[in-house]
Amino acid sequence: MASEFQNSVYSLLRKIPSGRVTTYKSIAEKLGKKSYRAVGMACAKNPYAPYVPCHRVVKSDGSLGGYSGGLSKKIALLRAEGVELMDTKIKYFERVVFRF
DNA sequence: GCTTTGACTCTCG
DNA sequence: TCGAGAGCCAAAG
Numbered sequence: 001m002a003s004e005f006q007n008s009v010y011s012l013l014r015k016i017p018s019g020r021v022t023t024y025k026s027i028a029e030k031l032g033k034k035s036y037r038a039v040g041m042a043c044a045k046n047p048y049a050p051y052v053p054c055h056r057v058v059k060s061d062g063s064l065g066g067y068s069g070g071l072s073k074k075i076a077l078l079r080a081e082g083v084e085l086m087d088t089k090i091k092y093f094e095r096v097v098f099r100f
Numbered sequence: 101g102c103t104t105t106g107a108c109t110c111t112c113g
Numbered sequence: 114t115c116g117a118g119a120g121c122c123a124a125a126g
Contacts, residue, residue, distance in 0.1 A: 005123070024108055028122085035122035036108040042123085044107050059108065066107035074107090 002047060005031075009042040010052045012100065019082040020098035021090065025060045030100050044068055056081075062093035 002010070012027050024039045031039075043054035046068075055077045059065040064085075067074035075085055084091040 003123085028108085033122070034109090034120085037106060037121065038108090038123040040107040041105095042107095045124085046107095054107080057107075061109085064107085068107070071107090 002042075002045070005035075005038065006042040006045065009039055010046070010048055013043070013052045013054060013057065015100070016053055016056045016098050019096065021056045021058050021078065021083060021093075021096055022098045022100070023058055023060045024065070026100060027057065040065065056098075058090060058093075062090045062097075064088045064090070 008031055009027060012030055013022075016022050024036045027039045028034060028036045039057075043052075043057055044066075046052055046054045055067060055074045057065070064071060064074055064078075071088065075088070078090075079085060083096050090096060
């Protein structure tokens with residue numbers, strides 16, 4: 001069972017529609033915290049994968065950040081959902097970013 | 101129970 | 114434009 005904090009993060013992640021992405025910053029602020037890093041940690045643990053689309057969370061500058069089990073996997077998943085990428089950076093980031 | 105670490109972000113040189 | 118440093122919260126050691 002995950003902690004309340006993690007559960008809150010997962011709830012928000014599930015709201016992200018396919019083909020869209022969000023940032024650790026947005027999630028943290030939505031929770032009323034500044035815990036950007038803690039959000040990433042919650043995703044890294046993510047016991048509900050792939051029920052929780054943690055691969056749709058990226059850094060505030062549009063780069064993918066990281067991914068447990070290989071960044072390539074994250075790239076493939078995002079591309080499959082229609083997100084255009086330039087290596088580890090999101091192309092047209094402003095266009096695909098999802099705002100709560 | 102304190103210290104270290106991490107899928108982060110912002111500011112400064 | 115790019116790299117380094119500081120700040121931030123939560124989980125793991």
